[in-house]
Amino acid sequence: MNALLKDKNIVVMGVANNRSIAWGITQSLHNAGANLIFTYRQERSKQKLEKLLSKHEIEPKLVVACDVEDDDSIVQAFQEVGEQAGTIHGLVHSVAFANTDELKGDYADTSREGYLMAQNISSYSLAAVTREARKYMTEGGGIVTQTYIGSERVVPNYNVMGVAKAALEASVRYLAEDVGKDGIRVNAVSAGPIRTLSAKGVAGFNDKMSVVEEKAPLRRQVDQDQVGDATLFLLSELARGVTGEVLHVDSGFHIVT
Ligand code: NDP
Ligand code: N5H
Numbered sequence: 001m002n003a004l005l006k007d008k009n010i011v012v013m014g015v016a017n018n019r020s021i022a023w024g025i026t027q028s029l030h031n032a033g034a035n036l037i038f039t040y041r042q043e044r045s046k047q048k049l050e051k052l053l054s055k056h057e058i059e060p061k062l063v064v065a066c067d068v069e070d071d072d073s074i075v076q077a078f079q080e081v082g083e084q085a086g087t088i089h090g091l092v093h094s095v096a097f098a099n100t101d102e103l104k105g106d107y108a109d110t111s112r113e114g115y116l117m118a119q120n121i122s123s124y125s126l127a128a129v130t131r132e133a134r135k136y137m138t139e140g141g142g143i144v145t146q147t148y149i150g151s152e153r154v155v156p157n158y159n160v161m162g163v164a165k166a167a168l169e170a171s172v173r174y175l176a177e178d179v180g181k182d183g184i185r186v187n188a189v190s191a192g193p194i195r196t197l198s199a200k201g202v203a204g205f206n207d208k209m210s211v212v213e214e215k216a217p218l219r220r221q222v223d224q225d226q227v228g229d230a231t232l233f234l235l236s237e238l239a240r241g242v243t244g245e246v247l248h249v250d251s252g253f254h255i256v257t
Pocket of ligand 1: 013014015016017019020021022040041042043045046066067068069093094095096097121146147148190191192193194195196197198199
């Protein structure tokens with residue numbers, strides 16, 4: 001237990017189940033004394049989230065639906081958050097989506113529709129939620145999103161999502177400039193492979209996990225707790241001088257060849 005986010009209202013987007021990176025983040029933020037607000041898309045995710053919260057004796061400030069493909073849904077969700085919480089001090093964006101058939105084979109075969117969907121949900125959404133959240137971030141604060149090294153390098157099968165993450169990371173920098181004048185910082189965590197619902201079943205995932213254990217300086221897997229603590233750092237005053245940054249939480253994998 002620490003008090004890094006005591007009495008801070010933090011919105012967490014993207015808990016689907018206990019394996020979600022956003023659930024690891026939730027636990028780090030809860031242990032730091034934050035008041036937590038959650039958004040979900042699917043009813044199934046809401047049910048899983050509510051079970052997890054009660055099991056871990058975490059009392060959420062609010063749980064609200066938000067489909068990031070839909071502008072009205074985003075506006076309504078943040079309006080409700082603003083009304084219930086007053087001030088927002090932090091936002092965790094942990095959502096992404098691409099069709100599984102675009103996550104294999106040649107990137108050149110990506111359909112226009114598939115490209116736009118990946119960009120829409122995985123990248124544009126950060127700008128859209130930043131726009132709505134900043135209205136209530138009147139005391140400054142932090143925004144943190146989740147990315148992957150497939151944005152910087154060609155990682156087989158990551159394909160359209162690599163391009164979406166490259167746009168997401170560029171968005172982090174442009175948004176950091178926009179909201180910096182309001183005392184809001186925007187950063188990304190670039191995590192190594194973690195077995196989650198999204199990762200399950202996508203081609204080549206297991207190979208990517210084992211190569212981290214073999215090659216990364218720390219010779220061990222990355223887990224949700226490590227990403228949770230790094231996200232906590234970026235949201236907290238400890239990172240008050242950090243914005244527009246992509247912090248790798250990948251056992252150091254990105255520095256080796
Ligand atoms: P999860 O499957 O646990 O989480 C993905 C989340 O995205 C779900 O909660 C899902 O909500 C949400 N989502 C998808 N589409 C929408 C939408 N239109 N509106 C709102 N929410 C939506 O997987 P992860 O925890 O692995 O993924 C979280 C983030 O971490 C992603 O950005 C991913 O790219 C990133 N990441 C993951 C890595 C890994 O190895 N797992 C590595 C590096 C980065 P719902 O289920 O309710 O639809
Ligand atoms: C190189 C790799 C492995 C290959 C690529 C994986 C890419 C995964 C990212 C996206 C987010 C996965 C995805 O959208 C899956 C969906 O098509 C199907 N799943 C679902 O609909 C479930 C039910 C819901 C909850 O999922 C979502 N997203 O809503 C990358 C890996 C080594 C690392 C990795 C897995 C990165 C990443 O960005 O997630």
